[in-house]
Amino acid sequence: MKEVTIVEVKGMESFANNGLVPRPNDVRVEFEEPSRSAPVPSEEGAARIATSLRATARDLGFAEPLTPWQEREAYRVIWDKDGIQVDAVTPTGLRHGTAAAMQLQAPALGTRLTILDRPEFPWRGLSIDVARHFFGVDDICAIIDIAASLRLNVLHLHLSDDQGWRIEVPEFPELVERSSHTSVGMDGGGFFTTSDIRTIVDYAARNGLTVVPEIDVPGHVNAALHALPGLSPTGTSPDPYTGVEVGFSTLSTQAELTHEFLSAISRTLMGVDVGPVHIGADECLATTRDEFDALVSQMASHVHSEGRSVVAWQEGASHLKMGDFVQLWDERQETEELAAAGRRGVKLIASPASRAYVDMKYSEEEALGTTWMGTVELRQSLEWDPRTIAPAGIEVAGVEACLFTETIRTFDDLTYMLLPRLAALAEVAWAGSGVGEWASFLPRVSHLAQLWQKEGIRYHCSPGMQ
Numbered sequence: 287m288k289e290v291t292i293v294e295v296k297g298m299e300s301f302a303n304n305g306l307v308p309r310p311n312d313v314r315v316e317f318e319e320p321s322r323s324a325p326v327p328s329e330e331g332a333a334r335i336a337t338s339l340r341a342t343a344r345d346l347g348f349a350e351p352l353t354p355w356q357e358r359e360a361y362r363v364i365w366d367k368d369g370i371q372v373d374a375v376t377p378t379g380l381r382h383g384t385a386a387a388m389q390l391q392a393p394a395l396g397t398r399l400t401i402l403d404r405p406e407f408p409w410r411g412l413s414i415d416v417a418r419h420f421f422g423v424d425d426i427c428a429i430i431d432i433a434a435s436l437r438l439n440v441l442h443l444h445l446s447d448d449q450g451w452r453i454e455v456p457e458f459p460e461l462v463e464r465s466s467h468t469s470v471g472m473d474g475g476g477f478f479t480t481s482d483i484r485t486i487v488d489y490a491a492r493n494g495l496t497v498v499p500e501i502d503v504p505g506h507v508n509a510a511l512h513a514l515p516g517l518s519p520t521g522t523s524p525d526p527y528t529g530v531e532v533g534f535s536t537l538s539t540q541a542e543l544t545h546e547f548l549s550a551i552s553r554t555l556m557g558v559d560v561g562p563v564h565i566g567a568d569e570c571l572a573t574t575r576d577e578f579d580a581l582v583s584q585m586a587s588h589v590h591s592e593g594r595s596v597v598a599w600q601e602g603a604s605h606l607k608m609g610d611f612v613q614l615w616d617e618r619q620e621t622e623e624l625a626a627a628g629r630r631g632v633k634l635i636a637s638p639a640s641r642a643y644v645d646m647k648y649s650e651e652e653a654l655g656t657t658w659m660g661t662v663e664l665r666q667s668l669e670w671d672p673r674t675i676a677p678a679g680i681e682v683a684g685v686e687a688c689l690f691t692e693t694i695r696t697f698d699d700l701t702y703m704l705l706p707r708l709a710a711l712a713e714v715a716w717a718g719s720g721v722g723e724w725a726s727f728l729p730r731v732s733h734l735a736q737l738w739q740k741e742g743i744r745y746h747c748s749p750g751m752q
C-alpha cells in the first residue's frame with residue numbers, strides 16, 4: 287500500500303488555479319508518496335475522460351444524503367496518474383463532471399485531485415431575448431454549449447415582444463408572416479419554425495438544459511397586434527415598432543379573438559418542451575389592473591389546466607400557485623405579492639437587474655448595452671447571495687441571467703455581454719452564493735477566458751482578469 291496524505295480543501299485556498307467555474311462544493315487534493323515518477327495525463331490524455339454511472343450519491347463519496355434532484359446532478363472527478371475518471375448517478379451528472387474536467391488544469395505531478403460536487407439551486411438559467419434582435423438555431427445551439435459548460439440547466443427564450451414575433455403558431459400563421467421580419471432598428475428578423483424549435487429543444491436536452499419558452503402577454507404585444515388587429519383595443523393594426531420603449535401595447539379584453547389567441551399561444555408554449563412555460567406579465571403600463579388580472583389569469587389557467595407550471599415576471603405573482611415560479615427582475619418594486627406567492631408555494635427565480643441583467647453596460651465607456659439599472663461589472667454579478675435578496679417567506683429556486691437584445695446585433699455582441707458575467711452568475715446558482723469569492727474567482731475565470739479565446743469566443747476582459 288502506498289502512503290497517501292489527504293489534504294482536504296474546502297474553500298479555494300490551494301485550488302485557485304484549477305480553473306473550475308462554477309466552484310465545486312468539495313475539493314480534495316491528495317499527495318501520493320512516493321509516486322513522483324508517474325506521468326500525469328498529457329493534453330491529449332485529458333481528452334480521454336472515462337465515465338461510469340454509480341447507483342447513489344453515497345457511492346460517489348457524499349457523506350450526507352442529497353435531495354433527489356441534487357443526486358441527479360451530482361458528479362465526481364478524479365484526476366491522477368491513471369487519467370481522468372468521471373462518476374455520477376445519471377447522464378446529467380456525467381455531463382456536469384465532464385464539463386468540469388474540461389476546465390481543469392492538470393494536477394501537479396504526484397497528486398491526485400478529487401472533485402466531489404453538487405449544485406445548491408435546481409434552477410440555473412440563461413434567458414435570451416430573440417425578439418428585439420433575432421438569433422437563429424446555430425447561434426442558440428452555440429449559446430447552449432456555453433451554458434452547458436457552466437453547468438446551467440435552463441434556457442429561457444423570450445420569443446415575442448413589441449418589435450418581433452419569433453415562433454410559429456399553427457392556428458395564427460399571420461404572426462410570423464406579418465411580424466417576424468422586424469427588429470429594433472430594422473436590423474432584419476426571423477422566426478423559429480416548429481421544426482427549428484424541435485432542433486433547439488433536442489440539442490438543449492442532449493446538453494442537460496430544459497427550454498423554457500416565453501410569449502410575453504398581455505403587454506409587449508405590438509408585433510401581435512400588427513399581425514392580428516382584432517387583438518387590439520382599437521381594432522386597428524398599429525405600425526411595426528422598431529424602437530426600444532416598453533409598456534405601450536396591450537391586448538383587448540373585449541375581443542373574442544384574444545381568448546382564441548391566448549389559448550393558441552399557450553398550446554404552442556406547452557408543445558415546446560416538458561418543463562414550465564413563461565407567460566411574461568411584465569411592464570403592462572397600458573393595461574388597467576382589472577384587464578391585467580383578467581388576461582394573466584386566463585393565460586395561467588390554460589397552462590394550469592394541462593397540469594403544467596407557469597413562470598411569470600414578478601408583476602404576475604398574484605396569479606401563480608403552488609409549483610409555479612416567479613421571476614424577480616426589478617428590486618425597486620413592491621415585494622408584498624412575492625412574499626404572498628411564496629406562502630402559496632411559489633418559488634423565486636432571482637434575476638435582479640443590478641446583478642443578473644447582462645444587457646447592462648459593463649461600464650459607462652462601453653458601446654454595447656443599456657444603463658437603466660446602472661452599470662454591472664463582473665464583480666457585481668458574482669458577489670451576491672440570492673437568498674438575501676428574496677423577500678421573507680419565499681423559497682429561492684435559483685438564478686437566471688437575462689440578456690435582452692435591444693443593443694445586441696451579432697453573435698459576438700451576445701458572447702461579449704454574456705462572458706464573463708455568465709460564469710459569475712453560474713457560480714452563484716451552482717454554489718449558492720458568490721459573497722467573498724472575488725479573489726478565488728479571478729484566477730479561475732481568467733483560466734476560462736483562455737479557453738474562450740482558444741475557441742474564438744469574444745468576451746469582455748473585466749478589471750482584474752489576466
Ligand code: TNX
Pocket residue numbers: 532568569599615643645656690691692
Ligand atoms: C426590462 S425584464 C424588461 C425588458 C427590457 C429590459 C431591458 C422585463 C421583465 N422587462 O422588456 O428589454 O428591461 O434591460
